[in-house]
Amino acid sequence: MSGAPSGEPFQPLGDDDPAVVGGYRLAAVLGAGGMGKVYLSFTPGGRPVALKVIRSEFSQDPEFRRRFQREVQSAQRVQGLYTAPVIDFDTDGARPWLATAYVPGPSLAEAVSTYGALPLRSVLLLTVGAAEALHVIHAAGIVHRDLKPANVLLAPDGPRVIDFGIARAADNTALTGTGVSVGTPSFMAPEQAAGGTVTPATDIFALGQIAAYAAIGAPAYGGGPSHAVLYRIVHEEPDLSRLPSELRPLVARCLSREPAERPALTEVIDLCHGLSTDPLRQGGDWLPQTLAGSLTARQHLPEPVRTPPPALPTPTAYSPQPPPPGGVDPYAPTGFGPASAPTQTAPGRPGTAPAGPGFPPAPPPVVSGQQNWAPPPPPRRKKNRGLVIAGAVAAAVIGLAVINALLPDGSGKDGSGKDNAKQPTAGSSGGASGGKRPDPQPAEYKGIDLTENYFVMLADNPPRPTSKDGNPGFSSKGDVFYQPRVLNVVERDEIGTGNGKLVLLQSGQQGSLDTCRSETRYSESIRLDQLSDGSQLCVLSDAGHIAVATYRGKSGANDPSKYITLDLTIWRNAEDPQKKG
Known part of the structure; x- marks a missing residue:
């Protein structure tokens, strides 16, 4: 699932796109991939997020759901400076989703497609940033498995690696044989392409592929049909003749067919620093000026679309002021969204405000585009205030007498002498006094x-x-x-x-x-x-x-x-x- 499509960074929502997901009001489409679609939304505090909704085909696979939940929970532990952290998710809903921090930058795939290969310094900064991201990801017990140009975003202050480990949820599910493509053959490691064991060294092979792609503007193993690319990855050496001479030894080692011969991530970082004449420091000048200038458009974020509510009906003759609407705004937030206070229906999950003491009764729903409000009833004739109060007092006295006759006496026994005193249970509030129940003994x-x-x-x-x-x-x-x-x-x-x-x-x-x-x-x-x-x-x-x-x-x-x-x-x-x- 990529962070952004080619062309305009923000696409309008289509007819088949939901308006709200998990309480987040959607503002635009950021991209789509083999596993689902990515939308722009906002937290209640106004921070933008990339919300990824999984395809319905995967949602219907119980094994995928189980793996997806496990991988998302693992991904929550990754909090590196060169990653987009997972901040929220729902793996049990009709369409599973997760929300990550929004990165205001194109993917490496889009940047190379639009502006061509990157200069050497940008490639080195890209490589050390991605290597540091992989180091944090591996320390959390995760192998990315799908590191490719679409999963590396170019932010103003350095690269960001996204979608770490998520592709594993789709491996060996019922969908892998139905034509649904998740991985990208051009960036697989030989052991991955051959169906062998995937280890952290698999990601280092992909890192070498990323560096080569950024430097020459094309995959190191060429293009063409997937089976042809996979054959070259498993059996042939890559063509590195177009790489800058300084990069060839590093990339060649990363692309070793034997995982044990690939360098460690710390070594990759050290080698990159050794290749640079100036200290490698991420900052606003890490990208070429033409590419850096295009990032401005991604920082002007669209707001969620709000359609004006339907007009109120004409007031009636006996309602001199326009009556307040009894319906609800069809575009009002339903939970954890940017224009509403988060309310809870279950621990940790946003929802609708509960009814009960302190909450007004729920308004009637909007039906057929009209606000369902009712005009106030005609004014009632005033009653004698003194008579009303006297009647209420008399009723209260009678009620208390009846209740006292029905209650057992202070000994806890009724008229039959049977003991009816209730002992507080573990779930009670501690007796008739209504106090807090005592804590159990450890x-x-x-x-x-x-x-x-x-x-x-x-x-x-x-x-x-x-x-x-x-x-x-x-x-x-x-x-x-x-x-x-x-x-x-x-x-x-x-x-x-x-x-x-x-x-x-x-x-x-x-x-x-x-x-x-x-x-x-x-x-x-x-x-x-x-x-x-x-x-x-x-x-x-x-x-x-x-x-x-x-x-x-x-x-x-x-x-x-x-x-x-x-x-x-x-x-x-x-x-x-x-x-x-």
């Missing part, structure tokens, strides 16, 4: 050895590691589980939850019930390499239980089984259960 469990692919439930007393159906294997229903995972061929161990939220406490924070209740830095998994002996994390289960898990280390290399050790302090029924659905 239960402590030391030295729980949690084997890989096993989980514990906080409600169990004591919490015993178990597995799905009694067989070794991972279950997403666990409150706390330990699982080794492979993400884009990068293996890492994680503590996770399939039934709630986790919060890794910072140094200096003391794990307690109040701390866990106040924290909002939620996650569904935490890597073991983020933990040391004594690290604490909060576990907030959907069933209402809260725990502080203290990490005590993992099994040694010589242990016959692989496990981690946890101390658990559990407050059961500390909160109301989360409603599902």
